[in-house]
Amino acid sequence: MTGGSCPFHVDATGSDIQGEGRRLRERGPLVQAQLTGGVAVWMVTDYALSMRLLIDPRVSRDANLHWPTWQKGESELAETWPLAQWVSERNMLNSYGPDHTRLRRLVAKAFTARRTAVLRPRIEAIVTELLDRVAATPAGHVVDIRQEFAYPLAIRVIGELLGIPGHMSDDMFRMVGDMFLTSASIEDVQANERALYALVGDMVVHKRETPGDDLVSGLINASEDEESAGLSELELVDTVLLMIGAGHETTVNLIDHAIHCLLTHPEQLRLVQEGEASWEDVINEALRFEAPIANLPMRFAVEDIELDGVTIPKGDALIISYAAAGRDPAVHGTTSDTFDITRSTRREHISFGHGSHRCIGAPLANLEVSLALSAVFARFPGLSLAQQVRPMESFVSNGHRELLVDLGREEA
Ligand code: HEM
Structure with missing residues (x-):
């Protein structure tokens, strides 16, 4: 493990997420680095070490409790750091211990495997409707299948579950999506944040007047009964923001990467089409190969953490790199950089996280x-890639700016 004299600079634009993971791993499983704004952080790339840290009670996601640099949001950092919103939001993701349990319990019920299975016919209907629209593209035109299919699918599913009013949906998802652009200027970030909080505030007012059988209405009820549920107004708004962000960007990236990987590895697509492999195999390998959330700021050492000769001092920040963990040669061998849906270790990824914060929406x-x-x-069946892909400008969200495809025109 290494501190190294010269800290590693994490690329805020995310221009080469997997290359960066490799360069970090060459320095060691735990590397001192700097984020945008000069914020010091330990980057963890090793799968086994990540698993250990993700279940270690000495590791917290609550900046208010465990990151002295943050000074409970009173620091200059809170005003000037473009990534401040990633640690300032008050929801389950950024909480620890009993607060985490309380906030997670409020929504966990809605996302059990059983409750999710009931959604199947509705999701199928949305998929069919969107593909009908895609199929209407005139012959000879390429389609951005990320923008025209993956994105509207994910936002409609989570939008309906949450009960986001139709007239607010476009702005809401665009603003939450912009939060993932981690190289944006502080001015742009803060303008987006102000507009977003105003819009979510309006939505809560609207939903209070016209409640529905949806998750936001459920959370509003819980906040009105603060004594029993213990949900403050700020936690209500920040939980809604988390559900919107976590519930769409990630899923869009996974569909985007899985389609891209299959189109660039047609022999593997054939394995699925011939029944030799399953869609579940594709999904796991795509999650391992291109973690849709590459890195998620941040975690903090609750006390000094001794790890095989290196100590992460109490109060230091760390980031588990889900993207790097998925490519760890110690788990996946010398072919870890190869997309292979038949590999025996395809399920050994932490792209949905691990431990108490493991993804609720998996x-x-x-x-x-x-x-x-x-x-x-x-x-x-004749789908093909129409253009090389470009990564999104984010070191958090791992997806492409667009995924242009030729439909292959199988239908009249
Ligand atoms: C491919 C899709 C998805 C991926 C790759 C993904 C990834 C993740 C990861 C890595 C975490 C752990 C964060 C951490 O501990 O650092 C997480 C947590 C979370 N995810 Fe997902 N997610 C996906 C889909 C969803 C969906 C569809 C929803 C909502 C319906 C959702 C809601 C959440 C929530 C609320 C948390 C926070 C849990 C907590 O802090 O206790 N995710 N997700």
Whole structure:
């Protein structure tokens, strides 16, 4: 493990997430680095070490409790750091211990495997409707399948579950999506944040007046009964923001990467089409190979943590790199940089996290993505890539700016 004299600079634009993971790993499993704004952080790339840290009670996600540099949001950092919103939001993701349990319990019920399975017919209907629209593209035109299919699918599913009013949906998802652009200027970030909080505030007012059978209405009820549920107004708003962000960007990236990987590895697509491999195999390997959330700021050492000769001092920040962990040669061998849906270790990734913060939406994401992939390739067996892809400008969100495809015109 290394501190190294010269800290590693994490690229805020995310221009080469996997290359950066390799360069970090060459320095060691735990590397001192700097984020945008000069914020010091330990980067963890090793799968086994990540698993250990993710279940270690000496590791917290609550900056207010465990990151002295943050000074409970009173520091200059809170005003000037473009990534401040990633640690300032008050929801389950950024909480620890009993607060985490309390905030997670409020929404966990809605996302069990059983509750999720009930959504299947609705998701199938949305998939069909969107693919009908894609199929109407005039022959000879390419389609951005990320923008025209993966994105509207994910936002409609989570939008309906949450009960986001139709007239607010476009702005809401665009602003939450912009939060993932981690190289944006502080001015742009703060303008977006102000507009977003104003809009979510309006939505809460609107939903109070016209409640529905949805998650936001449930959270509003809980906040009105603060004594029993213990949900403050700020936690209500920040939980809604978390559910919107976590519930769409990630799923869009997974559909995007899985389609891209299959189009660039047609022999593996054939394995699925011939029944030799399953969509679940594709999904796991795509999650391992290109973790949709590459890195998620941040965690903090609750006390000094001794690890094989290196100490992470109490109060230091760390980031588990989910993207790097998925490529760890110690787990996946010398072929870890190869997309292979038949590899025996394809399930050994932490792309949904691990431990108490493990993704609440994993069953929903798995269902949505398997329905999406099977429908796309059944409908367009001649699908092909129309253009090289470019990464999004983010070191958090790992996806492409667009995924341009030729439909192969199987239908009249
Ligand atoms: C492919 C899709 C998805 C991926 C790759 C993904 C990834 C992750 C990861 C890595 C974490 C752990 C964060 C950490 O501990 O650092 C997480 C947590 C979370 N995810 Fe997902 N997610 C996906 C889909 C979803 C969906 C569809 C929803 C909502 C319905 C969702 C809601 C959440 C929430 C609320 C948390 C926070 C849990 C907590 O802090 O206790 N995710 N997700």
